Amino acid sequence: MFLLRLEQTINAFSDWLGKISAVLFVLMLFNVFYDVITRYLFNDVSIAMQEMEWHLFAAMFMLGVPFTLKAGGHVRVDLIYEGLSLKKKAWIDLFGVLTLLFPFCLLVAWYGVDFARESFELGEGSGDPGGLPYRWVIKAVIPFAFFCTFISGVGLMLRAINTLNGHHKSDDYIPTQH
């Protein structure tokens, strides 16, 4: 039961990242809209607001990756996968998470920490007039998002283990809906 509870906790965490990403997206949409309107109608351009566009955009899709992993939204080639039993699918997920997802996410997160730290130590900011300061914040999103994807991967691993232990039935499987 502990493993089930842990899986649910991690899933809740991934969903929370999804909510943040959704909000970031709406902010980005109106950010771009605002920039177009002020430039065209009021002949006013703010480099900071323009840079904010890609900050929001980047944070949105980076944090969206772990959420999407939990939501089952990452595309799979299902030529073989689709016809398999629930348990065989669980074995594949378990194998994939342990050999592919974990090492990839952890290694990128590891190098991402140094990447963000150097930016922090330099006090890096935009090189353009009126641009945004604190470049380390958006750079830190890289290790953070990859670490979150690792966490979300732990959730996927637990789901596989719980499935193999007979805790999930095929009814639990909700295919992605868009």
Place this chain on the structure above:
Amino acid sequence: AEKVYTLKLAETWPTNFGVFSEPARRMADLANKMSNGRLEIRIDTANKHKSAFGVFDMVRAGQYDMGHSASYYWKGKVPNTLYFTTMPFGMTATEQYGWFYYGGGMELMQKVYEPFNLMSFPGGNTGVQMGGWFQKEINSVEDLEGLKMRIPGFAGEVLAKLGANPTNIPPGELYTSLERRTIDALEWVGPSMDLRMGFHKIAPYYYTGWHEPGTELQFLVNKRSFDKLPADLQEILTTAMRVAAYDMTIQSYHESGQNWATMKAEFPNVEVKSFPPEVLAALRKANDELLAEHAANDELAKEILDSQAEYMGVVRQWTDIADRAYLNSFE
């Protein structure tokens, strides 16, 4: 056999980026030949490492031993790197080389880069860069008010002070944006690169330069990688960089001349203009004020700016009496 030293170099430029792609290759070739094959330099373009503006960090961290880039790209990381490329209303290429090698410029540049475990060397000069492509004429300072222009970095700051709006546009959308007048003007590189982008077909005015009178590129070297080389290879490397930089400078001059002639012949309708003296005076005033702020905020910045001003104060008199007087003495 003798030990072969291999250095990896990252360029800011993509593959086949015209004259910008030459210095690194020429330097590598020279170093290899002069060392009888003992020094090998492998070059990765931005197409390979995918991080044009990560060159500083990658060389600093030792992922690459060297870089070929331009110092002012690092202004957001280390503000004092700004002054070693070119400055609005600053020195011409020849004057600036004088400052670098005989006027204390190299020492000041190392002073800026040393805390980051880096060495910086001149990497070739483009000469005076054009002021950019404009959809409308600039006849007065008021015309700058609200002018939407893609012009990054410090020059953008100078223009902003006079009410212009520096605007970020991704390179891939520059053509459409200028054509549809989403922006009023842009500055790119110079005749050869600009013609490739096709701006002459969509903008009527090509303004002469004021903001980059002699853009010096840069060889960045990781100090640890440099120190590992035996003394003779260090000397060979330094010499190869210096020769390659010189060579690009003249090649760039040559190609600009060729391209200019081609453009004039094939596109006689491009109107070449200069900003009126009133506008240039205002730009110059804004530039001086900004630099005064820089100097007031940072001691090293003040030292560099003073050194440049002092050097230019002397050498420009000679330029006036030599080059300027010569050119003005006949038609």
Place this chain on the structure above:
Amino acid sequence: MIGITMFFVALVMLLIGFPVAFIFGGVALWFGVYAEGPDMFAFMPFRIQSIMENTVLMAVPLFVFMGIVLQKTRLAEQLLESMGKLFGGVRGGLAISTVLVGALLAASTGVVGASVVAMGLISLPVMLKYNYDKKLACGTICASGTLGQIIPPSIILIILGDVMGIPVGDLFQAAILPGAILIGAYIIYILIYTFLKPEAAPALPMDMDDGTRKQQVYKALKAIIPPLALILVVLGSIFAGIATPTESSALGGVGALFLALVYRQFSWKMVYESAAETVKVTAMVFAILLGATAFSMAFSYTGGEEVVEHYLSNLPGGAMGFLLLSMLAILILGFFIDFVEISFIIVPILLPAAEVLGIAPVWFAILIAMNLQTSFLTPPFGFSLFYLKGVAPPQVRTLDIYKGVVPFILLQIAIVISILLFPEFYGLV
């Protein structure tokens, strides 16, 4: 050789059905670490940052959002149904409408992921609802979604212009006719296919109690105008200089919300749900890009480039032989590598030979662009296929998509050959 081995391992691994993005990333990791050590991955944050700062890619979430809002408010459905009905008894009306909408989207973005995903959201459910053959539906969407590659503005043309030193404007202009002919070819193919196989694309039922034909046409026009106006706003804002192509997609997103408001379908809940789905689709697309950048990093840093270079620099033959072989090489490589890699790695190798043989650069560029467009569609690594699978309802299987694109790939190859043989007709020499 490591690069080549890596491709085949990834290919086999893809079949087990673990998410594509992490197969790319994970396989790259093992091969990269084996060949060069873990420190190669210190480059990853730099590569990721380049994707984060690539503002042109903002078009992906923005178009996806527009598509989702149009779908949720059923405005997209009405648009396609009405267009389909306007074609009246013509079978395949929905598919033809999809091609036309795809062409319009293509004229406002150069990002293939953006239009494939938006088209998948807008028109796949409608075609399935009317019992279209899944293969035809998927093939049509993937093919129309990739039109953004050849119809200006186009990223590939910008990259090729840069690599080959041709003014972008010249390439844009040269691409218009081949693009239009491609659209025409898609439509003719759909007409022929549905003529031969009527059950694959049923004509939309005309409700008899809907009144006269005239009233039906009127009704259809009324349903078409709002979403079509939206797409025209997107295009118009670019032409009027109000927005850059990328920004225009934000106008599309806000415009879709405005339409929802007008049709009394607006609620903050709807906005939030659309945003959450946008995030899911966008993250799916970008996870693939993140995995793919690791993959191409491992490929090039372990010497894969040199292998390709060596092969290509030894192409024999005169102008026609060279063109044929290089097109064939690009097509085959397109099965495995994405178009940016191809244009950067391969084009510079082929260019000197093309110059020596006196091949007109614009002609060569358009040939390559057309050919690279095909690479988006070719299994197993065709990105359009992954993108569509990512947004398709569960009953659509990977195999449906693979089979569905085959005829469209053949069409594209036919057009490439026609450009090869009759460049005068396309005004390219």
